Amino acid sequence: MSDNDRVLISGAGPVGCSAALYLAKRGIPVTLVEAAADLPEDLRASTFHPPTLDMLDELGVVDKVIEQGIVCPVWQYRDTREGVVAEWDLSVLENDTGHPYRVQCEQYKLTRIIVAELQQMDNVEVLFEAKGTGVSQDDETVTLSAETLEGPRELCGKYLIAADGASSVIRISQGIDFPGLTFPELWLCT
Incomplete structure (x- = not known):
């Protein structure tokens, strides 16, 4: 081009x-x-979800993101008073994504x-x-x-x-x- x-x-x-x-x-x-x-080097966002990880895989950088982050196979919503409100095991997505988990890794x-x-x-x-x-x-x-x-x-x-x-x-x-x-x-x- x-x-x-x-x-x-x-x-x-x-x-x-x-x-x-x-x-x-x-x-x-x-x-x-x-x-x-x-x-x-700010702390705005820190979670990459399965579809984003699939996209980052297509870009060729997902392995480096996973290497610098923490893999989280479960997703939880917590309330400051009640604790865990909802929880999802992301392994149920294994047939829909190459990354059935989230990765905690700061966006910077x-x-x-x-x-x-x-x-x-x-x-x-x-x-x-x-x-x-x-x-x-x-x-x-x-x-x-x-x-x-x-x-x-x-x-x-x-x-x-x-x-x-x-x-x-x-x-x-x-x-x-x-x-x-x-x-x-x-x-x-x-």
């Missing part, structure tokens, strides 16, 4: 990194842009695994300290404006994936809403 088919991805979280690896493994050139100087470990893979690929450019600030497009290309340490930069591609989080500068610049809700209950899923 030519560089004219490049896909720009703003945000190197789990979604941006996974999309980059998926595309790059299919020969599509990718530029992954991350505002931070390095991948965040996944992004580090994937970026290490991406940095070995010739059709991928990974840019840190490059914050997407706006987007424009014409009939053929999309342009991502980014602030980098070297100054402003214009990145061109055929498509743009805005995976830069709930406060997405790209989404906001395009007037795309981010509806959602918060549940009042507190649950612990193990």
Whole structure:
């Protein structure tokens, strides 16, 4: 594929990194842009469910995720007062998935695994300290404006994936809403 088919991805979280690896493994050139100087090491999410593990297997990274995590064959919902509210033995899924269990592994470990893979690929450019600030497009290309340490930069591609989080500068610049809700209950899923 030519560089004219490049896909720009703003945000190197789990979604941006996974999309980059998926595309790059299919020969599509990718530029992954991350505002931070390095991948965040936060504790947002820590559980990968069977369908996600199957997807990560297709990407070729599931073994590394399992290696860095804890395999959990049972899924529990717990209430702070009542304890275990519900429990499921995930082995009942063995005919439906290659991974009839969950894996406890922080999402920052996944992004580090994937970026290490991406940095070995010739059709991928990974840019840190490059914050997407706006987007424009014409009939053929999309342009991502980014602030980098070297100054402003214009990145061109055929498509743009805005995976830069709930406060997405790209989404906001395009007037795309981010509806959602918060549940009042507190649950612990193990």
